[in-house]
Amino acid sequence: MNKKILSLVYLVSGFAVLFSLWQIASMVTKGELPTPWKTMSVFFEMWADPFYDAGPNDKGIGVQLFLSLKRVAIGFGLGSLIAIPLGILIGSNKTVFNILNPVVQVLRPVSPLAWFPLGLAMMHVSDKATIFVIVITSLWPTLINTALGVASVPQDHKNVGRAFGFSRWKYITKILLPSSFPLIITGLRLSIGVAWLVIVAAEMLSGGVGIGFFVWDSWNALSLEKVMCAILIIGLVGLLLDKMFSLLQKRFTYAV
Amino acid sequence: METLNNKVQAHNIDPQKQSRIKERVADAIIGPLLNPALSIDVKNVTVSFPTAKGVYTAVKDIDLQIRKGEIVALIGHSGCGKSTLMGMISGMVKPSNGEVIANGKKVSGPGPDRGIVFQNYSLLPWLTVFQNIYEAVDSAIKTGSSAQKKKIVEENLKMVNLWAHKDKLPGQLSGGMKQRVAIARAFAINPSILLLDEPFGALDALTKSSMHVELLKLWNLDNREKTIVLVTHDIEEAIFLADRVVVLNNGPAATIKEIVDVPLERPRNKKDIVHDPVYMDIHDKLMGLLIDKFSIEDINDMKKTA
Numbered sequence: 172m173n174k175k176i177l178s179l180v181y182l183v184s185g186f187a188v189l190f191s192l193w194q195i196a197s198m199v200t201k202g203e204l205p206t207p208w209k210t211m212s213v214f215f216e217m218w219a220d221p222f223y224d225a226g227p228n229d230k231g232i233g234v235q236l237f238l239s240l241k242r243v244a245i246g247f248g249l250g251s252l253i254a255i256p257l258g259i260l261i262g263s264n265k266t267v268f269n270i271l272n273p274v275v276q277v278l279r280p281v282s283p284l285a286w287f288p289l290g291l292a293m294m295h296v297s298d299k300a301t302i303f304v305i306v307i308t309s310l311w312p313t314l315i316n317t318a319l320g321v322a323s324v325p326q327d328h329k330n331v332g333r334a335f336g337f338s339r340w341k342y343i344t345k346i347l348l349p350s351s352f353p354l355i356i357t358g359l360r361l362s363i364g365v366a367w368l369v370i371v372a373a374e375m376l377s378g379g380v381g382i383g384f385f386v387w388d389s390w391n392a393l394s395l396e397k398v399m400c401a402i403l404i405i406g407l408v409g410l411l412l413d414k415m416f417s418l419l420q421k422r423f424t425y426a427v
Numbered sequence: 428m429e430t431l432n433n434k435v436q437a438h439n440i441d442p443q444k445q446s447r448i449k450e451r452v453a454d455a456i457i458g459p460l461l462n463p464a465l466s467i468d469v470k471n472v473t474v475s476f477p478t479a480k481g482v483y484t485a486v487k488d489i490d491l492q493i494r495k496g497e498i499v500a501l502i503g504h505s506g507c508g509k510s511t512l513m514g515m516i517s518g519m520v521k522p523s524n525g526e527v528i529a530n531g532k533k534v535s536g537p538g539p540d541r542g543i544v545f546q547n548y549s550l551l552p553w554l555t556v557f558q559n560i561y562e563a564v565d566s567a568i569k570t571g572s573s574a575q576k577k578k579i580v581e582e583n584l585k586m587v588n589l590w591a592h593k594d595k596l597p598g599q600l601s602g603g604m605k606q607r608v609a610i611a612r613a614f615a616i617n618p619s620i621l622l623l624d625e626p627f628g629a630l631d632a633l634t635k636s637s638m639h640v641e642l643l644k645l646w647n648l649d650n651r652e653k654t655i656v657l658v659t660h661d662i663e664e665a666i667f668l669a670d671r672v673v674v675l676n677n678g679p680a681a682t683i684k685e686i687v688d689v690p691l692e693r694p695r696n697k698k699d700i701v702h703d704p705v706y707m708d709i710h711d712k713l714m715g716l717l718i719d720k721f722s723i724e725d726i727n728d729m730k731k732t733a
């Protein structure tokens with residue numbers, strides 16, 4: 172209990188420091204940067220009616236956020252559906268590993284945004300191209316961690332499968348997957364983190380809808396308050412996504 | 428045999444070689460008939476592991492015949508190759524030389540006729556106690572409904588007094604409890620050969636004693652038909668349980684130092700046998716075999732450092 176109160180105290184003081192620095196910065200820039208108070212009032216204004224939809228260029232913050240999350244969900248979902256099985260294959264077969272490893276090593280450091288034109292060329296629609304970018308983004312961390320998890324199943328656990336004659340299917344479902352779950356989830360957690368980073372940039376590029384577009388649109392409308400609000404929201408949502416996966420991670424970690 | 432004799436003579440081979448050939452042929456023909464009750468036959472086996480520093484030979488030229496229904500204890504210093512030997516019989520470790528016959532068949536891999544208790548329990552940490560045993564039973568026993576298999580799991584968990592803990596994960600168990608789960612798992616598949624690698628090592632003296640009795644009880648219930656090989660560091664345990672105690676030399680390239688018979692009547696009573704002169708003799712002998720090694724090692728070490 173005491174610990175909880177303490178961590179709350181830390182949280183509040185942390186934000187107090189942030190807001191004071193922000194206040195100072197806005198005073199120094201003579202109001203170029205909106206003050207925290209002004210931003211907060213805009214923030215609450217925005218959340219008074221978050222789901223209004225007044226045409227293509229005028230949507231509530233809730234709608235924008237929802238659309239971005241939907242893209243991330245689809246892209247991340249598809250990416251994971253590709254990355255996990257492929258990771259299992261790479262991790263359990265030396266030849267597949269040797270063939271695919273160089274490819275992964277070359278593609279992994281490429282900024283996901285570089286794929287955007289390719290997506291656009293293939294899909295012709297910027298919405299789908301954005302999702303395509305998220306798919307690519309979500310691939311690498313999951314792929315690499317899944318492969319690592321699968322390749323490092325402890326010998327003791329493999330021995331159980333051998334000694335008692337587990338079928339291939341039982342081996343995969345009762346030994347291989349549970350044993351690599353912690354690392355698979357680590358991969359997913361990293362992936363969703365990067366996906367959330369990238370969606371903002373991708374939507375600035377693609378335009379139309381989404382939280383990234385909202386940031387760009389607010390900047391064009393010279394509403395830095397809205398930009399600041401969006402930054403806060405993006406941060407909070409990112410935190411929530413990460414928390415979700417860290418809970419999952421705890422759930423699937425076992426004491427031996 | 429007559430015709431064989433003639434043929435051999437016809438080829439004019441020297442008599443010594445001739446009789447050896449005869450012996451070998453006779454062995455091949457009569458061997459299995461004479462020894463139908465041979466459960467495990469370790470034939471001149473050597474096991475080497477490739478390591479970073481080159482090939483490491485763990486055990487060498489091991490010859491060991493174990494009859495059906497026999498209880499054999501393996502004893503030897505840490506790292507001498509006891510687990511390796513067990514792994515060979517179970518089929519988990521491939522011999523680099525020689526072969527192992529179990530239940531009349533050449534061992535080429537693990538099989539449900541051989542139940543293993545691993546030295547480090549090897550329970551799956553994400554499965555409950557019940558599931559750990561159930562999955563093994565489900566894999567090893569091909570016939571029967573899932574209700575029947577669940578019944579088997581229940582019986583075996585009750586046998587090791589863990590039925591109350593069936594829904595716990597291994598991480599929530601004590602070392603001794605984990606060991607009992609591993610024992611129940613090996614028993615549950617009802618193998619004709621039980622390979623127990625220090626099965627009672629993590630148990631306190633009381634639990635250990637009752638597990639000894641349980642083990643012998645099960646062995647008796649099964650008309651003493653199960654062959655049991657167990658690794659132990661405990662001389663008393665070895666004598667109490669075993670018909671023979673196999674003492675291994677120190678590695679590398681460990682060989683069998685001596686096989687000591689334990690001609691004590693069964694059922695044995697723990698309290699009484701310790702006063703039996705035969706027991707005391709065997710105990711002294713084993714002590715000598717094991718400690719002797721120590722002193723020789725010590726002298727060698729001293730020589731090396733000197």
Ligand SMILES: Nc1ncnc2c1ncn2[C@@H]1O[C@H](COP(=O)(O)OP(=O)(O)OP(=O)(O)O)[C@@H](O)[C@H]1O
Binds near residue numbers: 483512
């Ligand atoms: N997979 C392996 N690769 C390389 N060396 C191995 C391997 N398995 C065992 N060894 C070596 O073989 C030797 C015998 O090991 P083993 O586990 O059989 O000993 P042990 O008699 O069971 O010892 P303990 O009583 O400590 O359990 C050791 O020196 C060990 O380092």
Ligand SMILES: [Mg+2]
Binds near residue numbers: 509510511546624
């Ligand atoms: Mg061992």
